[in-house]
Amino acid sequence: MVVKPSTNSTHMLQSDLKNSPTKPPRLDRMDRKGLVAYFQHTWDLCELLFSSIRSAGSLYERPDPLRNPLIFYFGHPAAFYINKLRMAGLLSRGVHDQYDELLAVGVDPDRPEHLHVANLWPDEATVRTYRNTIFEIVMEVIESVELPSSPVNDQHPLWALLMGLEHDRIHFETSSVLIRQLGVEKVRRPEGWHYAPTLGAPPENDWISSEGGTVRLGKSREDSLFGWDNEYGQLEVKVEPFAATRNLISNLEFLEFVEDGGYTRPDLWSDEGRDWKTRTNTTHPKFWVQADDGYLYRAMFDEMTLPLDWPAEVNAHEAWAYCRWKGENSRLLSESEFLLLTREGLPGSYDPLFAREHNLDFKYGSATPVGFMQEGTSASGFNDLYGNVWDWLMDDFYPLPGFQPHPLYLDFSEPYMDPEHSMMAGGSWATTGTGASKHYRLWFRRHFFQHAGFRLARSI
Numbered sequence: 502m503v504v505k506p507s508t509n510s511t512h513m514l515q516s517d518l519k520n521s522p523t524k525p526p527r528l529d530r531m532d533r534k535g536l537v538a539y540f541q542h543t544w545d546l547c548e549l550l551f552s553s554i555r556s557a558g559s560l561y562e563r564p565d566p567l568r569n570p571l572i573f574y575f576g577h578p579a580a581f582y583i584n585k586l587r588m589a590g591l592l593s594r595g596v597h598d599q600y601d602e603l604l605a606v607g608v609d610p611d612r613p614e615h616l617h618v619a620n621l622w623p624d625e626a627t628v629r630t631y632r633n634t635i636f637e638i639v640m641e642v643i644e645s646v647e648l649p650s651s652p653v654n655d656q657h658p659l660w661a662l663l664m665g666l667e668h669d670r671i672h673f674e675t676s677s678v679l680i681r682q683l684g685v686e687k688v689r690r691p692e693g694w695h696y697a698p699t700l701g702a703p704p705e706n707d708w709i710s711s712e713g714g715t716v717r718l719g720k721s722r723e724d725s726l727f728g729w730d731n732e733y734g735q736l737e738v739k740v741e742p743f744a745a746t747r748n749l750i751s752n753l754e755f756l757e758f759v760e761d762g763g764y765t766r767p768d769l770w771s772d773e774g775r776d777w778k779t780r781t782n783t784t785h786p787k788f789w790v791q792a793d794d795g796y797l798y799r800a801m802f803d804e805m806t807l808p809l810d811w812p813a814e815v816n817a818h819e820a821w822a823y824c825r826w827k828g829e830n831s832r833l834l835s836e837s838e839f840l841l842l843t844r845e846g847l848p849g850s851y852d853p854l855f856a857r858e859h860n861l862d863f864k865y866g867s868a869t870p871v872g873f874m875q876e877g878t879s880a881s882g883f884n885d886l887y888g889n890v891w892d893w894l895m896d897d898f899y900p901l902p903g904f905q906p907h908p909l910y911l912d913f914s915e916p917y918m919d920p921e922h923s924m925m926a927g928g929s930w931a932t933t934g935t936g937a938s939k940h941y942r943l944w945f946r947r948h949f950f951q952h953a954g955f956r957l958a959r960s961i
């Protein structure tokens with residue numbers, strides 16, 4: 502049986518998405534029906550997102566000059582399945598020699614002038630046909646592959662399929678950030694896509710102390726879900742006492758920084774941050790829109806009044822400048838501190854991926870007011886550690902001891918483990934699949950935008 506891709510995804514409701522099977526397949530209980538449903542849901546997410554683009558011409562725009570045009574990101578997740586399934590021996594040949602290669606690998610340049618963009622992008626109809634062909638091929642693989650009775654591990658050919666599924670979901674989030682940078686007149690909010698409410702001014706953002714403790718990083722090879730290579734390894738860290746803000750920094754708090762001249766004071770910015778700010782002529786957060794009497798806010802598909810109680814979405818340079826403006830040795834959280842906070846008072850088996858009390862996995866189609874998801878509060882009182890928007894961290898991306906690049910995707914993590922890439926944690930409203938797991942680790946260049954914000958921390 503081959504299930505056809507949804508052709509009517511423009512009318513797919515967010516509630517439909519939420520009611521679909523969104524949890525990743527278990528490695529120890531691989532069942533065909535579950536794989537079919539997860540693949541269909543993963544595919545539909547991408548179709549839904551790109552259905553928001555009004556005109557095919559917009560697919561050839563680069564909303565972020567550091568990224569390929571959108572048409573690449575429409576075709577890329579599909580090409581990835583084919584390339585990895587071939588590497589794993591589950592397919593004997595590709596779909597289209599030229600497109601399989603053209604759409605194979607994304608980009609991560611430091612400067613726009615370092616991006617060499619192909620000018621041979623296929624037209625939209627061709628990419629749609631290419632995608633539809635791949636959908637059928639992947640579905641046939643799922644329908645026919647022999648499912649093992651023992652747990653799937655990262656040496657099993659099915660790992661390539663699981664990798665393709667989670668890669669597709671990662672790109673849902675990164676493509677959503679690109680589409681959010683398209684002109685608002687070029688997109689249409691899919692029917693049923695719901696933004697969170699705003700409740701006005703945010704609550705006072707107080708500091709909470711942590712006495713520190715020992716935290717273990719690294720996912721076990723025995724874990725029942727797929728993991729990316731950088732998640733495995735083992736590291737034990739003794740975390741010294743520190744304090745952090747209860748909530749993510751809100752738009753209201755960040756507005757105070759902007760109105761105090763935060764973007765015009767060179768002393769608040771690192772050399773790298775100052776260079777980025779000057780080069781891009783940035784004077785306010787990316788998703789704020791200058792208006793006659795202040796700022797509007799760009800949600801995924803609409804402009805609206807700036808929701809003062811939603812978290813400020815900024816890049817790492819902006820987050821650090823705010824820390825310096827705030828003074829008192831303010832800084833971002835380390836990865837170990839973040840993990841310590843998320844694990845306090847929770848059983849070791851807890852994983853936000855399986856909980857419904859965080860703004861992950863489309864609980865809302867936007868950020869939520871800081872502290873709004875009270876039932877997702879940690880035992881020590883910190884809000885929004887999981888979900889809402891990512892937390893930028895102070896750490897550069899680094900390998901855990903025992904890290905081994907996965908042979909199916911040697912350049913997934915390793916090339917980025919350097920001082921040019923900073924980490925973030927906790928996931929956002931658009932994070933799904935194993936990206937919403939407590940084990941997931943993420944990194945980007947400091948000038949890059951995600952649905953990401955930050956909270957303040959300091960050593961005590």
Ligand SMILES: [Fe+2]
Nearest residue numbers: 577607668672
């Ligand atoms: Fe990719």
